[in-house]
Amino acid sequence: MKLDQTDKKIIQLLGADARMSNNQMAKVIGVTEGTVRNRIQKLIKNRVIKISVINNINRMENPSLAFVGLDVETRAKDSVAKALSKMKEVRFVSSLIGRHDLMAFVLAEDVTKLSKVLYEEISSLPGVRFSESSIGLKYYKYDYRWARILD
The missing domain is CATH 1.10.10.10 (Winged helix-like DNA-binding domain superfamily/Winged helix DNA-binding domain)
Structure with missing residues (x-):
């Protein structure tokens, strides 16, 4: 369109x-x-826009945001990306050229839930060889507008 x-x-x-x-x-x-x-x-x-509510990460009680770089088996890249995309706490998934094969942003309501997602759900996905997480401490900018709507 x-x-x-x-x-x-x-x-x-x-x-x-x-x-x-x-x-x-x-x-x-x-x-x-x-x-x-x-x-x-x-x-x-035409899926150009989607009207929805966005919560302000700085107003959440104990938000836990992790940036997760994943190394995956080549044949499993798409299936891992699709599995990540179905997880409620995973807000962004992209394939990369660089240090990692995939990048995911994970936003959880607290560190306990974040830990469960990182160490039980993501690490157990078939095809994931290695994951490296960086945890956000203070959020200076979280702009939802840059994201595209995907199928």
């Missing part, structure tokens, strides 16, 4: 304030409320 200026402006406005009404957006952009409503529905349907 190719985005025009109206679509881009709607995305920008929703990114700044997802609770902004269609009427307010229409006034800012200079189109009708119906245009905004239809465009939002089309953007959602």
Whole structure:
């Protein structure tokens, strides 16, 4: 789906304030409320945007974030990535060129849950040879906007 200026402006406005009404957006952009409503529905349907609640990591009681580099068997790379993607606490998975084969970001409600995910769930996946975790201590920036919506 190719985005025009109206679509881009709607995305920008929703990114700044997802609770902004269609009427307010229409006034800012200079189109009708119906245009905004239809465009939002089309953007959602085509999986360009997804409207959801994002919790602020700095407001969580005891957040535990780990950056996990994984070395995996070559033939198991896709299956490990897919298994990681299905885990609730895993917020990001990517294949890499570099030190590790895969990178995962894990966000858990506390260190006990993080430990379980890292040392029981991830390390036991078939094909995982080695994992190296770095645990976040203080969070200066956690920007959800850079993430893409994937199938």
